[in-house]
Amino acid sequence: MFAKDSEVVIRAKNLTKKYKDFVAVDGIDFEVKRGESFGLLGPNGAGKSTTMKMISSVSQRTGGELTILGKEPNTHGPEIRAHLGVVPQKDLLDRELKAWENLFTYGRYFGLSRKFLKQKVEELLEFAQLTEKRNSKADDLSGGMQRRLAIARGLVNEPEILMLDEPTTGLDPQARHILWDRLFRLKEQGVTLVITTHYMDEAEQLCDRLIVMDKGKIMAEGSPAALIKQYSSKEVVEVRFGTDKNEKFAPQLEELADRIEVLPDRILLYTEKGEELLTKIVDAGLHPVTSLVRRSSLEDVFLRLTGRTLVE
Amino acid sequence: MAELSYKPGAAVDVKRAVRWGALRVAEYRFYSMSKWMGSILAFGLGNPILFLLSVGLGIGALVDANSGGETLGVSYLQFVAPALLASAAIQGVMDEVTFPTLDGFVWDKLFFAINATSVSARQIANGVMIVALGRGLFTTLLYLGILLLFGAVPLASFFPLLFTSMLAGWGWAALMMAITARLENDEGYFAVIGRFVIAPMFLFSGTFYPLEQMPIFLQPIGWILPLWHSTELGRTLSYDYPIEPSMIATHLGYLTLMGVVGMLLTYPKFEERLSR
Amino acid sequence: MITQLVVSQAVAIQERRSARPGSSIYSGRASMLLERGFRAFKSSNWMVVLSGFVEPVLYLLAFGFGIGQLIGNLEDGLGRPVSYAAFIAPALLATSAMNGAVYDSTWNVFFKMHFGKIYQVMLSSSLGPMDVALGEIGWALLRGVAYSLGFMAIVTPLGLVTNAWGLLAIPAASLIAFGFASIGMAITSYLKSFQQMNWVTFFMLPMFLFSGTFFPVSVYPQWIQMIVQALPLWQGVELIRSLMLGIVDWSLLGHVAYFLVMIAGGLWFTTVRLKALFMR
Ligand SMILES: Nc1ncnc2c1ncn2[C@@H]1O[C@H](COP(=O)(O)OP(=O)(O)OP(=O)(O)O)[C@@H](O)[C@H]1O
Ligand SMILES: [Mg+2]
Numbered sequence: 001m002f003a004k005d006s007e008v009v010i011r012a013k014n015l016t017k018k019y020k021d022f023v024a025v026d027g028i029d030f031e032v033k034r035g036e037s038f039g040l041l042g043p044n045g046a047g048k049s050t051t052m053k054m055i056s057s058v059s060q061r062t063g064g065e066l067t068i069l070g071k072e073p074n075t076h077g078p079e080i081r082a083h084l085g086v087v088p089q090k091d092l093l094d095r096e097l098k099a100w101e102n103l104f105t106y107g108r109y110f111g112l113s114r115k116f117l118k119q120k121v122e123e124l125l126e127f128a129q130l131t132e133k134r135n136s137k138a139d140d141l142s143g144g145m146q147r148r149l150a151i152a153r154g155l156v157n158e159p160e161i162l163m164l165d166e167p168t169t170g171l172d173p174q175a176r177h178i179l180w181d182r183l184f185r186l187k188e189q190g191v192t193l194v195i196t197t198h199y200m201d202e203a204e205q206l207c208d209r210l211i212v213m214d215k216g217k218i219m220a221e222g223s224p225a226a227l228i229k230q231y232s233s234k235e236v237v238e239v240r241f242g243t244d245k246n247e248k249f250a251p252q253l254e255e256l257a258d259r260i261e262v263l264p265d266r267i268l269l270y271t272e273k274g275e276e277l278l279t280k281i282v283d284a285g286l287h288p289v290t291s292l293v294r295r296s297s298l299e300d301v302f303l304r305l306t307g308r309t310l311v312e
Numbered sequence: 313m314a315e316l317s318y319k320p321g322a323a324v325d326v327k328r329a330v331r332w333g334a335l336r337v338a339e340y341r342f343y344s345m346s347k348w349m350g351s352i353l354a355f356g357l358g359n360p361i362l363f364l365l366s367v368g369l370g371i372g373a374l375v376d377a378n379s380g381g382e383t384l385g386v387s388y389l390q391f392v393a394p395a396l397l398a399s400a401a402i403q404g405v406m407d408e409v410t411f412p413t414l415d416g417f418v419w420d421k422l423f424f425a426i427n428a429t430s431v432s433a434r435q436i437a438n439g440v441m442i443v444a445l446g447r448g449l450f451t452t453l454l455y456l457g458i459l460l461l462f463g464a465v466p467l468a469s470f471f472p473l474l475f476t477s478m479l480a481g482w483g484w485a486a487l488m489m490a491i492t493a494r495l496e497n498d499e500g501y502f503a504v505i506g507r508f509v510i511a512p513m514f515l516f517s518g519t520f521y522p523l524e525q526m527p528i529f530l531q532p533i534g535w536i537l538p539l540w541h542s543t544e545l546g547r548t549l550s551y552d553y554p555i556e557p558s559m560i561a562t563h564l565g566y567l568t569l570m571g572v573v574g575m576l577l578t579y580p581k582f583e584e585r586l587s588r
Numbered sequence: 589m590i591t592q593l594v595v596s597q598a599v600a601i602q603e604r605r606s607a608r609p610g611s612s613i614y615s616g617r618a619s620m621l622l623e624r625g626f627r628a629f630k631s632s633n634w635m636v637v638l639s640g641f642v643e644p645v646l647y648l649l650a651f652g653f654g655i656g657q658l659i660g661n662l663e664d665g666l667g668r669p670v671s672y673a674a675f676i677a678p679a680l681l682a683t684s685a686m687n688g689a690v691y692d693s694t695w696n697v698f699f700k701m702h703f704g705k706i707y708q709v710m711l712s713s714s715l716g717p718m719d720v721a722l723g724e725i726g727w728a729l730l731r732g733v734a735y736s737l738g739f740m741a742i743v744t745p746l747g748l749v750t751n752a753w754g755l756l757a758i759p760a761a762s763l764i765a766f767g768f769a770s771i772g773m774a775i776t777s778y779l780k781s782f783q784q785m786n787w788v789t790f791f792m793l794p795m796f797l798f799s800g801t802f803f804p805v806s807v808y809p810q811w812i813q814m815i816v817q818a819l820p821l822w823q824g825v826e827l828i829r830s831l832m833l834g835i836v837d838w839s840l841l842g843h844v845a846y847f848l849v850m851i852a853g854g855l856w857f858t859t860v861r862l863k864a865l866f867m868r
Contacts, residue, residue: 082430110324112324189319225526351790362794378658397696504639
């Protein structure tokens, strides 16, 4: 790759966004390097989309500093956006235009030539598996197809930085996995990815590094593996005793594990050795209705950091 | 999903991308519009013909048969023609800024998608206005052609009439764009504007009856809104209509001012809404 | 407990009703639609809705009193002189009724059909297509009546209603509103896009301008007159004009019959269409 591998393409310092009196993003700091895949993780209303919009230079920050590709978005919005590919959370397709026309007109906004676009549009339709639907109006596409079209649209200008706000919401499992693979390949070619998601598996698959956000603040930052290591144990045992009884057994279980979380429907026990712990539980005369031993995930990191689950 | 490979950032020529944004927006809107060509033509031709037949000839027959013709000095058709022309231009340009602006911000929110590219807020506003003027020009040309066929205006004033009508269209549309950009939702907006602004303008701007002979409390409608100014200019251009030179300058100046103020109020609001 | 009772009673009534023949089309609950209409109306910008009668009033002022000065008097059907304002006022009342009814039964219904998907939900309850048709048309009718009442309230003090027959103009306007509401909804139920909706507007303008509204149809050649006389607005204008000018004879029943047929036809088509659209 290029020598500028470690070049910082997005730099945010004390970045803040207020809507009237409401603070949606509360003084966050982060940097994204070229070719990196950077994730924003957090529950509804955490401020992910707001942060994405500020980076996309379509929403003006109300405080702090922000540079994208070395430029100030307040004054150089159009130049910055020329190098960005944006896939917003709401698709915002032109419902009156056909699938291919949506891609074509969008490309024209970047001043791309018709000749270039003619070929590019076909490539992108293929990429999004919409070749057969090229002449359908955007309005007549299924939800998942519209999502794929929006993703393809974000790629029409061959962006350096691709901003994906919940890219896989509404996609079926197969389309999701294929998209992950394609995004990974784009990254290999040097495209910087910025991704928001609620899905832990997605973040673990796609992101080199991520920030966990809640209520406009950064709760933690690091690679998925490092975060799991820092905020969780190696393994987790999930047990259920039935809705009313979980609370009752909690004190007993607390002594057996490193740490426990009591959720309305189950109890999570954090430990280095899951199977051993499960045996101990049974030996102690406790008989959960169901039990499960699994590896720790970002979900657990999130629970630890906020005391809440991500996807209710 | 087929694979996609490219060299990041190589495709876009930034200078080119940033420069002609307004034309790009216009290009796309003209393109969508071309799909409506049938109804655009029908409305463009239908409206003037219908009004000319009913008001110009139908009511005109009643007026001319009575003493009305003497009051006006010309046939009723000649009297209303410049007003109908200006009103068509005003309506035509205005429709093409109000609907797209509300659509772009409130209904389909497409302005937000366009603004995520290298196109700026100001360029979007300009693009919308370019298209509106294009559509207005088309409508006005058709209208003028039909007026010529009916012998309602002289051929010699073709271009001056086109200019005074389009000037009014632009001035008013700019103001309406500034207002529409300030709407957060569309509750009854078009109904209210239609009933309380457009209809009174159309009816009380000296369109069908000399403004000076209307009750004094109705005359301000003519002074404030664009139609009367454009109509006065049109009447001087199409027949021997007495008007003072200073008034000509006033009419032209007022319409221009309206346009300039409208655009100056439009840009910052577009910028604000697209950077929230 | 009480709600339970009410619910079981309602179900019982419903069951009895559904045993009746034709209940899959009409369950006798059209009033539910009106109720919903009132709720939506209260929460919407109702000043906007009510101000609908303003436009014809403005036309009356501009044409009746403005151009009227250029025109002088016309002759009514009996050869008596009639002021231009008195000539066009009845026509504008008919137009007012038409506008009110058509607006609700076309644009509003169109939005509900294609964006709100409200009918789909209603028809999957115990309501039948005829309930929906009657309810919506009833709502449009109410609006048409409101518009004509507003118009009359302004016109009467101006001295444009000269005899007692003029009072019948209000029921006549209601009949006209009903007719337009019914046919408007029938047509709308067949339309699919905004472009097609625009054609409705496109055809209403010439009807407004040429139905003897602003000048007698006698200015036209015979064949155009015949076309105009077939249009519903001309029928309505004639009916109200005769009443307001006090020229009353049996021929008015012809106009009434015209609207009754229009109402029945509109209802029938709407019901059939709603059934085809949503109850496959
Ligand atoms: N235009 C706006 N005006 C006022 N408040 C807003 C606006 N946009 C977002 N907010 C508020 O800012 C907060 C953060 O919103 P944001 O869309 O960034 O959340 P998010 O992390 O993307 O959530 P989600 O996972 O639901 O997409 C929310 O409380 C939201 O209500
Ligand atoms: Mg979001």
